Amino acid sequence: MGVLNTIGIGRRAIGAAAAGIDVTSQNVANANTTGYTRRRLLTEAQAPITQRGVFVGQGVSVRGITRASDRILTQRLATSAGLHAQSEAAEEALRTAEIAFNESDATGIAESLSRFYDALSSIATDPSNASRRQGVLDSANVLANTVSRSARALQSQVEGIDGALTDSTATVNAKLREIAQLNRAIGRSGLSTGAGDLLDRRDQLVYQLGELIGATVDLQEDGQATVFIGGQAVVNSFEARTVSVAEDANGAAQVYVNTGSGQVRVTDAVTGTMGGRIAARGHIDTWLADLDAFASTFADTLNNQHQLGFDANGNPGGAMFSYDPANAAASLAIDGALLADVKLFAAAGSASARAGDAANIHALADTENAALYGPTATDPSSEISRLVSDVGATVAAGANDTESYGAQLEDLTVMRDSVSRVDTDEEAIRLVEYQASYRAAARVLQAGDELLQVLMSVGG
Amino acid sequence: MIRITRGGRMDRYMDHVQRRTANLAAAEHQAVSGLKVSRPSDAPSTVRDMHGAAAFARDQTTWLDNASHADALLSTMDESLGRAQDIVVRLRQIAVQMASDYHTVESRAAAAVEVRSLQISMRDVANAQFAGRYVFAGTAYDSAAFDQSGVYQGESAEPNAQIGESRYARTGLDGQQVFQGSVDVFATIETLAAALEAGDADTTRASITDLEAATGQLSQWRSVVGSEQAANEDAVSVAESLETLFTERLQTIVQADPVEAYSQLGEMQNAYSQTLQVIASTRTQDLFDMLG
Numbered sequence: 001m002g003v004l005n006t007i008g009i010g011r012r013a014i015g016a017a018a019a020g021i022d023v024t025s026q027n028v029a030n031a032n033t034t035g036y037t038r039r040r041l042l043t044e045a046q047a048p049i050t051q052r053g054v055f056v057g058q059g060v061s062v063r064g065i066t067r068a069s070d071r072i073l074t075q076r077l078a079t080s081a082g083l084h085a086q087s088e089a090a091e092e093a094l095r096t097a098e099i100a101f102n103e104s105d106a107t108g109i110a111e112s113l114s115r116f117y118d119a120l121s122s123i124a125t126d127p128s129n130a131s132r133r134q135g136v137l138d139s140a141n142v143l144a145n146t147v148s149r150s151a152r153a154l155q156s157q158v159e160g161i162d163g164a165l166t167d168s169t170a171t172v173n174a175k176l177r178e179i180a181q182l183n184r185a186i187g188r189s190g191l192s193t194g195a196g197d198l199l200d201r202r203d204q205l206v207y208q209l210g211e212l213i214g215a216t217v218d219l220q221e222d223g224q225a226t227v228f229i230g231g232q233a234v235v236n237s238f239e240a241r242t243v244s245v246a247e248d249a250n251g252a253a254q255v256y257v258n259t260g261s262g263q264v265r266v267t268d269a270v271t272g273t274m275g276g277r278i279a280a281r282g283h284i285d286t287w288l289a290d291l292d293a294f295a296s297t298f299a300d301t302l303n304n305q306h307q308l309g310f311d312a313n314g315n316p317g318g319a320m321f322s323y324d325p326a327n328a329a330a331s332l333a334i335d336g337a338l339l340a341d342v343k344l345f346a347a348a349g350s351a352s353a354r355a356g357d358a359a360n361i362h363a364l365a366d367t368e369n370a371a372l373y374g375p376t377a378t379d380p381s382s383e384i385s386r387l388v389s390d391v392g393a394t395v396a397a398g399a400n401d402t403e404s405y406g407a408q409l410e411d412l413t414v415m416r417d418s419v420s421r422v423d424t425d426e427e428a429i430r431l432v433e434y435q436a437s438y439r440a441a442a443r444v445l446q447a448g449d450e451l452l453q454v455l456m457s458v459g460g
Numbered sequence: 461m462i463r464i465t466r467g468g469r470m471d472r473y474m475d476h477v478q479r480r481t482a483n484l485a486a487a488e489h490q491a492v493s494g495l496k497v498s499r500p501s502d503a504p505s506t507v508r509d510m511h512g513a514a515a516f517a518r519d520q521t522t523w524l525d526n527a528s529h530a531d532a533l534l535s536t537m538d539e540s541l542g543r544a545q546d547i548v549v550r551l552r553q554i555a556v557q558m559a560s561d562y563h564t565v566e567s568r569a570a571a572a573v574e575v576r577s578l579q580i581s582m583r584d585v586a587n588a589q590f591a592g593r594y595v596f597a598g599t600a601y602d603s604a605a606f607d608q609s610g611v612y613q614g615e616s617a618e619p620n621a622q623i624g625e626s627r628y629a630r631t632g633l634d635g636q637q638v639f640q641g642s643v644d645v646f647a648t649i650e651t652l653a654a655a656l657e658a659g660d661a662d663t664t665r666a667s668i669t670d671l672e673a674a675t676g677q678l679s680q681w682r683s684v685v686g687s688e689q690a691a692n693e694d695a696v697s698v699a700e701s702l703e704t705l706f707t708e709r710l711q712t713i714v715q716a717d718p719v720e721a722y723s724q725l726g727e728m729q730n731a732y733s734q735t736l737q738v739i740a741s742t743r744t745q746d747l748f749d750m751l752g
Binding site: 031032095098099101102103110111114115118121122124125126128353354355356357358365381382384385386388389390391392393395396399410413414415417418419421422423424425426428429432 | 462463464465466467468471472475499500501502503504505507508510511512514515518519521522523525526529530593597598599600601602614615617619620621622631632746747748751
């Protein structure tokens with residue numbers, strides 16, 4: 001007990017209030033900063049001293065500054081962000097691919113296929129008519145171009161996805177390195193005041209890695225983050241591994257974690273934007289394969305039948321369509337010589353046939369009902385309908401996933417905000433509180449000073 | 461209790477505005493384009509119906525075109541066979557008259573001139589064309605069915621046109637069957653003309669039976685053509701009904717109901733406007749404002 005003790009208590013109280021104002025100011029300044037976690041000043045009563053058998057309080061001391069964060073929420077949020085980003089990226093890629101199957105107007109494959117067979121039905125009434133022959137060849141050309149255009153659009157989409165995956169891989173690796181560096185820095189600084197911004201940055205990187213690749217994280221009490229992709233630790237303490245993307249023997253995109261002893265495939269566990277793109281690529285690859293199978297079966301069937309007929313010169317028919325077996329749909333085209341000369345269209349059933357012989361046209365038209373296409377061996381129109389319907393259903397399911405995961409992410413974000421986000425009204429109240437504390441402490445100091453003056457004047 | 465922050469509320473407002481804007485854009489698209497299905501994902505389960513209805517409607521249109529083409533050719537055949545019947549009737553009249561012993565060699569020679577003229581007419585009828593197609597030449601319809609001597613140049617195979625699902629109409633006939641079937645019309649006329657020129661009453665009399673058989677033969681083929689025409693008309697009626705049916709079905713699947721589309725657009729505009737109003741009204745002072 002003593003005037004000097006009073007002055008000491010006042011001085012520490014002013015310091016604590018000033019620190020509180022600093023923390024509040026920092027919170028207000030970062031109220032709209034992405035990833036910022038609100039801070040709180042942690043104070044405690046200074047340990048008392050004993051004077052003549054009496055415990056005398058020593059005022060307040062600043063114990064530290066805490067971050068209002070929840071480790072479990074941070075981890076769940078990263079996982080949820082990964083799932084949402086995955087569905088969003090997949091939906092975006094699939095919607096772009098869906099454009100290749102624009103069947104709502106007269107430019108779709110189904111429409112072109114139907115027009116081709118209608119042209120065959122129409123020419124049967126007058127097989128020698130040059131303009132009707134040209135009509136068949138034109139409709140065949142349009143059909144081949146439509147199939148080819150759709151396939152090329154899908155291929156272009158796959159190339160775009162592959163480029164984006166490569167870019168994402170570089171970003172992921174950079175973020176993994178940064179987390180390893182942050183682990184080191186956080187370890188050095190401890191969990192004191194200085195680590196707050198580092199922890200914020202680390203949490204933000206964890207969230208971003210969740211969004212990018214669906215990385216999961218194990219946050220330790222000491223602030224260290226261990227990051228996993230598909231069960232493989234990619235950041236452990238101060239060390240970071242790298243991930244890479246490569247095509248496998250089947251042409252599918254695979255994600256690998258590069259360990260010291262080789263590569264571990266983790267594709268199945270990858271979510272996030274990369275996972276969404278890989279999933280979309282898988283769907284697009286399947287559609288391309290279906291389209292290739294359709295194109296080759298269609299061309300082979302029509303070619304075989306066309307070669308059984310005879311052209312206007314009495315010669316056996318040649319090929320009607322051409323394609324590269326390794327790239328059937330994209331390369332599908334009507335035979336160049338046939339397109340240039342309508343007389344080469346093999347409408348007749350015999351070499352000596354006269355103008356009205358439509359035997360081979362009827363046979364060509366009958367291929368419309370040939371159950372040779374797709375997994376269930378159906379006719380060409382049904383196969384295209386199945387394919388387009390599958391495209392539509394996949395995109396619609398992707399949109400539903402995005403909405404569903406978006407709602408989950410929103411709920412978790414509300415919970416995360418509830419814990420960590422700065423609220424300016426709250427900070428205003430804190431500011432008033434700390435200002436009042438500061439004024440009160442100043443009064444204590446002033447009182448101590450006055451008492452000291454009195455004592456000094458008595459002594460004088 | 462969940463702690464609500466001002467920043468969090470603003471983020472939620474942003475999400476709501478985004479959703480309302482997206483809904484409004486979708487409603488605007490539907491109202492402007494008139495389409496409720498503009499991409500496969502709008503209604504994946506209807507893709508097969510949509511393709512089916514569109515293809516069936518187009519099939520009917522093609523078959524109607526084919527039927528129209530067939531109708532013109534069948535009408536040409538019908539008119540030609542009617543004309544052929546008239547010629548044979550006139551030839552029979554001449555044969556009956558000239559078979560009488562009252563007629564002289566001179567009068568029979570004069571009748572022969574008319575028969576020769578009718579012979580040419582019959583050949584012209586047998587070589588009848590529509591738009592360059594010889595309707596009695598079978599599938600060889602790009603050249604005359606009969607030469608000057610009445611020898612058939614066509615094909616026995618007959619062309620046809622698809623006018624419905626597994627329905628075909630003849631668009632040409634085998635002229636040999638029509639004019640040279642059980643009775644050779646040209647040979648009968650030639651026999652009559654030669655008999656008249658020779659003043660041969662017996663042969664003239666004998667040709668009457670052949671001419672009556674020729675009338676029956678032509679009449680039979682005319683009824684065949686009539687049946688084809690009736691079947692064609694029936695096919696047209698069916699195709700017209702189905703074309704309307706499938707076109708309407710396609711419209712039902714693809715096209716938006718204008719009243720519904722505009723009603724939905726109104727709802728979306730109101731919802732968007734209300735969201736903006738709510739957000740605008742929440743811009744109240746915060747505690748810092750009040751603290752001055």
